[in-house]
Amino acid sequence: MQLYNKLSAEERRVLIREAGKERLTISFYQYHHIGNPQLFRDHLFLHWHSMDVLGRIYVAHEGINAQLSIPADRFEEFKNFLDNINFLENVRLNIAREHDNESFLKLKIKVRHKIVADGLEDDTFDVTNKGIHVDATTFNQLIEDPDTVLVDMRNHYESEIGHFKNAWTPDVDTFRDSLDYIEDKLKDHKEDKKLVMYCTGGIRCEKASAYYKHKGFENVFQLEGGIIEYHRQVTEKGLENKFKGKNFVFDH
Secondary structure, three states: OOOOOOOOHHHHHHHHHHHOOOEEEEEEEEEOOOOOHHHHHHHHHHHHHHOOOEEEEEEEOOEEEEEEEEEHHHHHHHHHHHHOOHHHOOOOOEEOOOOOOOOOOOEEEEEOOOOOOOOOOOOOOOOOOOOEEEOHHHHHHHOOOOOEEEEEOOOHHHHOOEEEOOOEOOOOOOHHHHHHHHHHHHHHHOOOOEEEEEOOOOHHHHHHHHHHHHOOOOOEEEEOOHHHHHHHHHHHHOOOOOEEEOOOOOOO
16 A cells, blocks of 8 residues: 655656646645544545646645646546545636646645644634635725725735735735734724735635634635636636736746
């Protein structure tokens, strides 16, 4: 029973090229209370290794965060596998608009303390009690509302090269820094303002939305799928693109 990668990156690269198959690059996340992350991790590895899935996946008590690639002709098999896991059924899969067959060369599934580092140690904080998800159309309407405070949940070096119209871009270096900083600045508007947040793919602002609900904010929203999904929707639906500049990503 194989539970860990045994091939080097170069050995895997050769196999990918010899196979000659198109691969899809996919990302997804889901917050969920996982009782035994190690057992879940091993379950994923056993099945995904047999599907030729490659990527970097983090599993924790609070959920899963995955960036991976899979042969295009096995996508339905992969999707069916996810749909048979109760909390991953119909999970949103972000499929890259451009694909690199060698985007990942190993399958690495790691158990972590958290899928998003936040520095919080609060047993009363329920990360699954999230804010309202909105699509690109509703988001565009919300950010023109004078009662909305639009907050960029990314770090300053991300927002400096691109951000949404009317967005507040806190000068912070880490996600953890932003949580208390934003709460302090907006503490007088927990009831009278709509707090709308966005990030790159949704995972950070989803945790932030749950955190601010926990802290007493009453009207909390987040951009579904983040900037990546927003770009797809405005392109396909012909909506006004209110994002100015470029989207910062962490890969090459």
